[in-house]
Amino acid sequence: MDFDFSPDQHALRETVRAFLGAETPSSYVRSMIDDERGFTDDLWARMAELGWVGLLIPESDGGAGGGLVDLVVVQEEMGKLPLPGPFFSSAVMATLAARGLGATELLGDMASGARRGTFALEELGAGDPLLRVTATATGSGDGFVLDGHKPVVLDGHTADWAIVVARTDDGLGAFLVEAPEGEPVPTLDVTRKVARLRLEQRPARRLGPAGDQTELLRRIVDDITVALAAETVGTCDAALALAVEYSKQRVQFGRPIATFQVIKHKIVDMLHQLELCRVGTHYAAWTSDVDDPQRETAAAMAKGFVGEASNFITAENIQVHGGVGFTWDVDCHLYFRRAKQNDVLFGYQGWQRQRLADLVLQ
Numbered sequence: 001m002d003f004d005f006s007p008d009q010h011a012l013r014e015t016v017r018a019f020l021g022a023e024t025p026s027s028y029v030r031s032m033i034d035d036e037r038g039f040t041d042d043l044w045a046r047m048a049e050l051g052w053v054g055l056l057i058p059e060s061d062g063g064a065g066g067g068l069v070d071l072v073v074v075q076e077e078m079g080k081l082p083l084p085g086p087f088f089s090s091a092v093m094a095t096l097a098a099r100g101l102g103a104t105e106l107l108g109d110m111a112s113g114a115r116r117g118t119f120a121l122e123e124l125g126a127g128d129p130l131l132r133v134t135a136t137a138t139g140s141g142d143g144f145v146l147d148g149h150k151p152v153v154l155d156g157h158t159a160d161w162a163i164v165v166a167r168t169d170d171g172l173g174a175f176l177v178e179a180p181e182g183e184p185v186p187t188l189d190v191t192r193k194v195a196r197l198r199l200e201q202r203p204a205r206r207l208g209p210a211g212d213q214t215e216l217l218r219r220i221v222d223d224i225t226v227a228l229a230a231e232t233v234g235t236c237d238a239a240l241a242l243a244v245e246y247s248k249q250r251v252q253f254g255r256p257i258a259t260f261q262v263i264k265h266k267i268v269d270m271l272h273q274l275e276l277c278r279v280g281t282h283y284a285a286w287t288s289d290v291d292d293p294q295r296e297t298a299a300a301m302a303k304g305f306v307g308e309a310s311n312f313i314t315a316e317n318i319q320v321h322g323g324v325g326f327t328w329d330v331d332c333h334l335y336f337r338r339a340k341q342n343d344v345l346f347g348y349q350g351w352q353r354q355r356l357a358d359l360v361l362q
Contacts, residue, residue: 003282009073016077019050024081026331029191032084036184037158038193039085048113053091061104062111068223068285072230079234082338084191086116089154092227093119097163100220101174101208106161118159120180120197121221122152127351130165130172130217135199137166137175137206144175144206146199152345156182156195163207164199171212175204189341191334222299223288225346229281229306232342236274236310239317239335243267246321257320266316273309280305297359304352307343314339 005013023043032038047053055071057063064070071092078087090110094117098106109115125132135148146166156162162180165172182195208216244267247258257263284302287295314336318325325332343349 003286005069005073009070012070013073013077015050016052016074019046020077020081020083024083026081029081029084029334033190035084036193038155038191043085044113044116047087047091048111053087053113054095054107054111055091056095056099057107057111058099061107063107067289068226069282069289071227072282072285075227075230076234076237079231079236079338080238082189082191082231082235082238082334084193086118086155086158086193088192088227088231089118089159090116093117093154093224094159094161094163096223096227097174097220098207100216100223101163101213103163103176103207106176115160116155116158118153118155118162118180119220119224120150120153120156120162120164120177121217122150122345123148124151126348128355129221129347130214133165133167133172135164135166137168137173137204140203144204146175146177146202146204148199150182150197150199151185152187153180153182153195153197155193156180156197157184157193162197164197164204165217166199166204170210172214172217174207174213174217176207177202177204187341189337191338192341221346222296225303225352226281226284226288226299228342228345229277229302230285232306232310232339233274233277233281235335235338235342236270236277236313239314239332239339240267240270240274242331242335243270243317243320250322263320266320270313270316273313277302277306277309297356300352300356300359303347304349304356307349307352310339311336311343 051064052074054063055066059065095110097119121129123132123134135146137144137146146164159180162177164175164177166175180197182197184195187194247263248256250257280302284298287298318332321332324330
């Protein structure tokens with residue numbers, strides 16, 4: 001069986017790589033660190049024109065009709081920067097949630113880039129992100145009101161709407177909150193904007209089917225984690241390339257440090273872990289697109305392994321650089337920050353391994 005990307009997907013990768021290389025160099029990434037919004041309207045509009053923000057949206061709703069394997073191509077290239085801005089929160093998280101819940105009325109404006117959404121799931125604690133949800137939804141007239149606290153909402157301060165996961169008498173449900181206007185909060189990853197959303201009798205509209213939506217939401221979260229793993233693979237790819245290039249240029253004791261055995265061992269170990277991350281993520285994306293019986297196992301395996309391996313790869317990049325690797329001016333820390341924060345989003349590596357064991361042994 002041929003697991004290579006199609007010619008169209010290879011062409012998409014080259015287009016994304018060329019565009020990001022020209023429009024979002026390291027200077028742009030660093031300028032967005034201090035920008036409250038974390039992106040520019042011009043860049044977002046151009047991504048919309050290229051069809052990227054509607055990549056996962058069906059053609060009938062104005063999108064490109066792509067799948068997770070197509071998205072993996074884009075996410076890997078964006079992770080190499082790492083890209084600031086709401087692409088992941090809106091074009092990936094919110095889109096997968098709206099699509100999975102059947103909220104097709106939201107998709108047209110998202111595909112055109114006219115509106116942006118986000119997905120508010122994360123709450124305090126550890127383990128299964130769905131079981132940790134304590135926010136509540138109570139019926140009020142023709143709609144609902146939400147109460148609770150969502151401490152980590154990606155781009156929650158700039159999104160036009162948020163799909164919020166909350167508990168009802170029937171179980172978990174998804175609710176649309178217009179103009180969430182979250183409060184920006186600092187995080188480890190300085191290139192990704194995060195807000196907290198305090199819900200105090202916040203009006204909302206129910207999305208999706210009646211009853212408990214736990215299994216539906218789990219599928220949505222699994223697909224989000226695969227996309228997040230793909231971004232992290234790109235981040236690790238860039239960290240490895242940075243380490244290799246530096247080791248060729250840095251001279252110690254009269255020769256490049258790339259000639260020292262300990263540096264060779266570090267870089268080979270980084271490459272080994274990266275390639276395992278890559279193949280596991282590609283497999284997980286494929287299983288989702290074809291709805292393979294191993295889909296859930298593959299998603300847990302990818303998120304768990306990539307989380308652990310990415311911490312190793314990006315940390316070893318810092319070690320190869322030595323003292324300069326810890327400085328603000330070198331990009332090593334940006335890759336480590338992105339990898340570490342991605343690890344804990346939507347179920348950290350330890351829980352994913354526990355979940356994987358349960359799936360295998362059940």
